[in-house]
Amino acid sequence: xxxxxxxxxxxxxxxxxxxxxxxxxxxxxxxxxxxxxxxxxxxxxxxxxxxxxxxxxxxxxxxxxxxxxxxxxxxxxxxxxxxxxxxxxxxxxxxxxxxxxxxxxxxxxxxxxxxxxxxxxxxxxxxxxxxxxxxxxxxxxxxxxxxxxxxxxxxxxxxxxxxxxxxxxxxxxxxxxxxxxxxxxxxxxxxxxxxxxxxxxxxxxxxxxxxxxxxxxxxxxxxxxxxxxxxxxxxxxxxxxxxxxxxxxxxxxxxxxxxxxxxxxxxxxxxxxxxxxxxxxxxxxxxxxxxxxxxxxxxxxxxxxxxxxxxxxxxxxxxxxxxxxxxxxxxxxxxxxxxxxxxxxxxxxxxxx
Amino acid sequence: xxxxxxxxxxxxxxxxxxxxxxxxxxxxxxxxxxxxxxxxxxxxxxxxxxxxxxxxxxxxxxxxxxxxxxxxxxxxxxxxxxxxxxxxxxxxxxxxxxxxxxxxxxxxxxxxxxxxxxxxxxxxxxxxxxxxxxxxxxxxxxxxxxxxxxxxxxxxxxxxxxxxxxxxxxxxxxxxxxxxxxxxxxxxxxxxxxxxxxxxxxxxxxxxxxxxxxxxxxxxxxxxxxxxxxxxxxxxxxxxxxxxxxxxxxxxxxxxxxxxxxxxxxxxxxxxxxxxxxxxxxxxxxxxxxxxxxxxxxxxxxxxxxxxxxxxxxxxxxxxxxxxxxxxxxxxxxxxxxxxxxxxxxxxxxxxxxxxxxxxxxxxxxxxxxxxxxxxxxxxxxxxxxxxxxxxxxxxxxxxxxxxxxxxxxxxxxxxxxxxxxxxxxxxxxxxxxxxxxxxxxxxxxxxxxxxxxxxxxxxxxxxxxxxxxxxxxxxxxxxxxxxxxxxxxxxxxxxxxxxxxxxxxxxxxxxxxxxxxxxxxxxxxxxxxxxxxxxxxxxxxxxxxxxxxxxxxxxxxxxxxxxxxxxxxxxxxxxxxxxxxxxxxxxxxxxxxxxxxxxxxxxxxxxxx
Numbered sequence: 001x002x003x004x005x006x007x008x009x010x011x012x013x014x015x016x017x018x019x020x021x022x023x024x025x026x027x028x029x030x031x032x033x034x035x036x037x038x039x040x041x042x043x044x045x046x047x048x049x050x051x052x053x054x055x056x057x058x059x060x061x062x063x064x065x066x067x068x069x070x071x072x073x074x075x076x077x078x079x080x081x082x083x084x085x086x087x088x089x090x091x092x093x094x095x096x097x098x099x100x101x102x103x104x105x106x107x108x109x110x111x112x113x114x115x116x117x118x119x120x121x122x123x124x125x126x127x128x129x130x131x132x133x134x135x136x137x138x139x140x141x142x143x144x145x146x147x148x149x150x151x152x153x154x155x156x157x158x159x160x161x162x163x164x165x166x167x168x169x170x171x172x173x174x175x176x177x178x179x180x181x182x183x184x185x186x187x188x189x190x191x192x193x194x195x196x197x198x199x200x201x202x203x204x205x206x207x208x209x210x211x212x213x214x215x216x217x218x219x220x221x222x223x224x225x226x227x228x229x230x231x232x233x234x235x236x237x238x239x240x241x242x243x244x245x246x247x248x249x250x251x252x253x254x255x256x257x258x259x260x261x262x263x264x265x266x267x268x269x270x271x272x273x274x275x276x277x278x279x280x281x282x283x284x285x286x287x288x289x290x291x292x293x294x295x296x297x298x299x300x301x302x303x304x305x306x307x308x309x310x311x312x313x314x315x316x317x318x319x320x321x322x323x324x325x326x327x328x329x330x331x332x333x334x335x336x337x338x339x340x341x342x343x344x345x346x347x348x349x350x351x352x353x
Numbered sequence: 354x355x356x357x358x359x360x361x362x363x364x365x366x367x368x369x370x371x372x373x374x375x376x377x378x379x380x381x382x383x384x385x386x387x388x389x390x391x392x393x394x395x396x397x398x399x400x401x402x403x404x405x406x407x408x409x410x411x412x413x414x415x416x417x418x419x420x421x422x423x424x425x426x427x428x429x430x431x432x433x434x435x436x437x438x439x440x441x442x443x444x445x446x447x448x449x450x451x452x453x454x455x456x457x458x459x460x461x462x463x464x465x466x467x468x469x470x471x472x473x474x475x476x477x478x479x480x481x482x483x484x485x486x487x488x489x490x491x492x493x494x495x496x497x498x499x500x501x502x503x504x505x506x507x508x509x510x511x512x513x514x515x516x517x518x519x520x521x522x523x524x525x526x527x528x529x530x531x532x533x534x535x536x537x538x539x540x541x542x543x544x545x546x547x548x549x550x551x552x553x554x555x556x557x558x559x560x561x562x563x564x565x566x567x568x569x570x571x572x573x574x575x576x577x578x579x580x581x582x583x584x585x586x587x588x589x590x591x592x593x594x595x596x597x598x599x600x601x602x603x604x605x606x607x608x609x610x611x612x613x614x615x616x617x618x619x620x621x622x623x624x625x626x627x628x629x630x631x632x633x634x635x636x637x638x639x640x641x642x643x644x645x646x647x648x649x650x651x652x653x654x655x656x657x658x659x660x661x662x663x664x665x666x667x668x669x670x671x672x673x674x675x676x677x678x679x680x681x682x683x684x685x686x687x688x689x690x691x692x693x694x695x696x697x698x699x700x701x702x703x704x705x706x707x708x709x710x711x712x713x714x715x716x717x718x719x720x721x722x723x724x725x726x727x728x729x730x731x732x733x734x735x736x737x738x739x740x741x742x743x744x745x746x747x748x749x750x751x752x753x754x755x756x757x758x759x760x761x762x763x764x765x766x767x768x769x770x771x772x773x774x775x776x777x778x779x780x781x782x783x784x785x786x787x788x789x790x791x792x793x794x795x796x797x798x799x800x801x802x803x804x805x806x807x808x809x810x811x812x813x814x815x816x817x818x819x820x821x822x823x824x825x826x827x828x829x830x831x832x833x834x835x836x837x838x839x840x841x842x843x844x845x846x847x848x849x850x851x852x853x854x855x856x857x858x859x860x861x862x863x864x865x866x867x868x869x870x871x872x873x874x875x876x877x878x879x880x881x882x883x884x885x886x887x888x889x890x891x892x893x894x895x896x897x898x899x900x901x902x903x904x905x906x907x908x909x910x911x912x913x914x915x916x917x918x919x920x921x922x923x924x925x926x927x928x929x930x931x932x933x934x935x936x937x938x939x940x941x942x943x944x945x946x947x948x949x950x951x952x953x954x955x956x957x958x959x960x961x962x963x
Contacts, residue, residue, distance in 0.1 A: 048602065049602075049902060050602055050604035050947045051902065051904075076603075076604060078604045079605040080605075097605040098605050099605070139647045140646055141647075141652040141653075142652055229818070232769065232818060232819065233817070234770070234817075263817075265818075321812075322869075322902045345902055345903045
């Protein structure tokens with residue numbers, strides 16, 4: 001034989017070794033190190049797939065940079081960037097599935113610290129009384145292990161303090177020495193806002209709102225506006241969405257109800273106007289109105305996140321969750337789209353920087 | 354149904370015209386030994402690779418590893434030992450059917466088989482049938498089918514095998530099987546246990562593979578009894594239990610685990626007459642799982658599905674040249690779980706298979722099937738294949754088929770999101786094969802084209818706020834497969850070489866992009882050498898880069914090396930010691946992004962045959 005056959009065998013095998021090639025062809029954008037005067041957009045990425053990211057878009061839309069964190073720091077950001085909180089020069093990026101918070105300089109995006117302990121399904125963070133408060137679901141299937149983790153902002157470490165709260169704490173807003181926590185309900189549905197006393201680190205009051213409070217914001221007068229989506233149809237106990245206005249001095253609530261099958265989200269307050277997103281449209285309502293608007297400002301949208309600032313709507317479209325999403329910008333004076341910028345996978349929240 | 358009747362009549366008419374001769378004895382033997390005669394008899398125009406007992410012995414790691422190193426199937430394994438889904442010719446995990454002794458065992462809940470929930474130890478052989486097979490094997494047989502076969506032998510014998518293995522990451526294997534047979538009885542029993550801490554080091558880092566331990570137990574018992582010289586009764590039973598942690602990724606910790614159990618039972622009465630033979634099967638399948646988000650708590654979600662099936666095949670052998678089979682089956686399927694509200698399904702199907710060999714060199718099969726399923730309308734499917742031996746060393750094969758995949762219970766009834774308006778996915782395909790056989794050299798070349806419409810995908814629904822499955826995508830796959838097998842014996846030296854290469858192009862027709870997690874190039878090769886009682890082998894896998902969401906994942910090369918020595922005694926007793934080194938070059942690689950695979954690892958195995 002045999003030499004011939006052997007040579008053939010060796011040839012076949014050598015083909016395989018030859019095919020070990022490096023195909024590092026990822027294009028890394030040059031980090032500018034200057035992420036002021038623009039928007040920061042957190043991208044959840046796909047659950048479990050570690051493709052969370054943050055993008056920067058300058059206010060004039062001329063500069064766009066995706067993967068800012070990994071460009072600057074050379075390491076991937078993590079899994080499922082749920083939200084970002086800010087304190088002074090620092091940004092706190094909450095990574096839900098990684099169970100960590102990446103602390104960076106908000107303008108250079110250089111890593112300052114990584115908080116990896118004391119978190120279990122972290123969602124959102126707010127600042128009060130000089131400390132950071134992070135909502136945590138605990139185990140999604142367990143309704144009794146939800147809590148707020150408390151961060152010492154002087155050294156960016158988790159304190160031993162744990163504030164147990166009701167099921168499904170989600171959005172959190174700081175107000176001096178108080179915090180408001182919207183209990184969306186995690187994998188279930190809840191209908192309360194907890195008031196946290198940041199001096200004693202305890203729950204000082206519980207305010208009932210609509211089912212599934214998904215967004216909230218303080219207005220200039222100090223009222224807390226809470227938008228609840230209502231229970232979805234699949235629960236076989238569908239309820240209507242609701243806008244609640246909480247007087248933060250008295251904790252009294254006034255509210256407006258949506259129709260039974262209407263499930264709004266993404267509440268924003270801008271210049272005395274209340275904005276929200278409902279079934280592909282953005283609606284605008286005067287803060288003093290006594291009835292919900294009947295016609296929409298913008299229609300035909302597909303928003304997963306939204307920020308309204310100075311009559312500009314910054315909408316995030318996550319498309320089909322496996323293609324690149326986009327930032328779509330609308331001018332509310334003309335109700336027209338002024339910009340559309342392709343971003344990364346599943347953009348979720350947009351912030352001013 | 355109307356088409357079936359028409360075709361049946363057409364077949365019957367032409368069948369009568371051909372004179373009757375006696376039944377081929379090889380075919381008779383199939384009927385006795387196997388439960389899945391369709392695999393050997395009505396697939397002459399398809400590529401079928403059979404991995405025999407000796408290959409299964411050598412590759413006793415996992416089912417995923419076995420096929421990854423010995424077939425053209427690509428696997429997406431979610432970390433070593435975790436959920437493993439096949440991609441056969443670029444199709445997805447729900448488009449590959451796994452067939453146990455002739456019965457499609459893909460999950461009724463998600464339509465897939467997790468290839469790490471199948472043990473290779475207790476089968477007589479495993480066959481890989483490339484190309485569409487919905488007519489023969491039902492839903493999901495689009496890319497191809499993988500067949501787990503137990504042979505019941507009625508030769509007088511009583512063989513025992515005990516195997517114990519230990520390897521890196523505290524991996525323990527234990528396996529015992531016996532096979533018994535006499536003129537009237539045949540029995541085989543197998544018990545296989547595998548347990549691993551699976552806590553390998555991530556190369557180039559101080560971290561280890563966390564929360565990844567697994568164990569599984571596979572129990573098989575098969576019995577055959579000859580009732581008369583024309584009737585055989587066969588019973589097959591399998592129970593597979595698995596307890597797995599679901600591993601962390603580089604960027605996300607995990608504390609979840611998954612427990613599952615499968616019970617499969619099959620009772621068959623085969624009647625083998627001179628012209629008419631029949632098989633009546635009663636089947637029960639039970640699958641159940643518990644998923645723990647946090648393994649340290651007792652909170653879990655669960656699901657289960659029960660399938661009862663009666664299946665009848667009647668084969669009329671008109672002559673040595675012409676045979677017609679009519680297969681009917683009825684299934685009743687129920688599911689239960691935290692995400693369903695007790696869905697049930699009734700399914701009936703009728704199949705006709707005509708097999709004809711007009712000349713010695715030419716054989717073709719024509720097949721039609723219609724399913725009637727209670728919760729949606731199923732397509733009429735058909736296939737044809739032909740095999741034509743053009744020269745002593747060259748056979749041309751061709752097959753064309755229409756195939757389908759039905760929506761699963763998850764797709765239809767999952768709360769929230771289940772969509773009752775779904776249609777089955779339907780797929781058309783062509784496959785042209787060339788088979789060369791010269792002395793001990795075999796070469797197979799196949800080119801294929803698959804187009805699938807109404808692909809079911811879960812998409813976010815912005816009005817409801819949750820995800821829904823929809824018949825939204827269309828995809829096509831085409832490519833080339835090559836298989837080369839060489840063997841050479843020089844005195845007491847024996848060499849075996851096998852090579853599988855596949856080139857696969859895929860396209861999501863709506864997005865105009867390649868499908869995720871399908872390598873364009875994939876190849877494996879194995880060289881084995883033995884001299885008297887000593888044996889050694891080297892295996893190599895090249896897995897090309899794959900597209901993933903938002904980017905791509907690098908390809909990799911991995912090699913394994915093994916040695917074995919058999920100690921014989923004067924009695925029937927023999928010992929075999931095997932030592933293997935997997936990932937010989939200590940290569941860092943990820944099969945799924947952010948999930949590093951094992952570093953170099955060692956396994957020692959002792960086998961006693963008596």
